[in-house]
Amino acid sequence: MTRAALLQLLRSQSKQLSFASGSQLCRFRAVSRAWNPNAVFNSSFHRSPAHSRWLSQAAAAADDSRISIGPQRGSEPREDEKEDGVVYYGPISSTIKKVKLLSLSTCCLSVSLGPVITFMTSPDMNVILKGAVASSVIFFSASTTLVLHWFVSPYIHKLKWKPGSDTFEVEMMSWMATYIPRTLKFSDIRPAETNRPFVTFEANGSFYFVDTEHCQNKALVARLTPQKAPARESAFKNL
Numbered sequence: 001m002t003r004a005a006l007l008q009l010l011r012s013q014s015k016q017l018s019f020a021s022g023s024q025l026c027r028f029r030a031v032s033r034a035w036n037p038n039a040v041f042n043s044s045f046h047r048s049p050a051h052s053r054w055l056s057q058a059a060a061a062a063d064d065s066r067i068s069i070g071p072q073r074g075s076e077p078r079e080d081e082k083e084d085g086v087v088y089y090g091p092i093s094s095t096i097k098k099v100k101l102l103s104l105s106t107c108c109l110s111v112s113l114g115p116v117i118t119f120m121t122s123p124d125m126n127v128i129l130k131g132a133v134a135s136s137v138i139f140f141s142a143s144t145t146l147v148l149h150w151f152v153s154p155y156i157h158k159l160k161w162k163p164g165s166d167t168f169e170v171e172m173m174s175w176m177a178t179y180i181p182r183t184l185k186f187s188d189i190r191p192a193e194t195n196r197p198f199v200t201f202e203a204n205g206s207f208y209f210v211d212t213e214h215c216q217n218k219a220l221v222a223r224l225t226p227q228k229a230p231a232r233e234s235a236f237k238n239l
Contacts, residue, residue: 088159091214096152100177103145110141149175154199154209161220168220170208184208191228200225 090096115134122130153172157179161168166186171179184203192199192207199207201224212221 085160085162086158087161087217087220088156088210088215090155090157091211093155093157096155096157096173097177100148100152100173100175103148104177107141107145111138114138114141145175151198154196154207156208156210159210159220161217163219172208186223189224189226191226193228 114137118130118134118137155173156170157173158171159168160170167183168186169181169183171181174180188203190202192202194202194207196207198209200210200212201208210221210224212225215221
């Protein structure tokens, strides 16, 4: 009798345990289905519009800080950034400005710190030899800066022109890497009679360069690139 009662108690306890474990398993499955790790991951790493804008600005600033040779990607300004009347932007204008600033910085450092370093690092060297070394450093740094300015001085960084007008405005760069506006007339344009590289035309005794491949206004390009007049044949050539 006692043995039968004990068996009955064990069976009832086992049924309760199996029911409890089954309910907990169903609850765990429901919770696991409701919890989607991919959705949580995507929601936690979702970018806000401000965050996306900040990332794009940071990437653009990193691209602008690089010194590249040749036209930069996206060098043409957007429609909302274009000024009134501007028909041409120099494709490597920003690169030229960065190189000029770098050259000016190294020139200033060489002129100001070159003699000091030369006279302080070698106390046993002859004074005349120290002066020669310091002068050589200054001359080399200044000459490279002047050659760079001579090479890129004809480059037109921006050109403003209204169709039908006889004048146009260009922006050039000074040796201090600042922009200088100039107003020119089409009647003053002459073919450039020089072997100097990167020269398109001559006006008022100065040379100018326009990258014709990146200028969209072909009518303007035709007016900026006059053809040289054919040489006159001598009247006595066929005699």
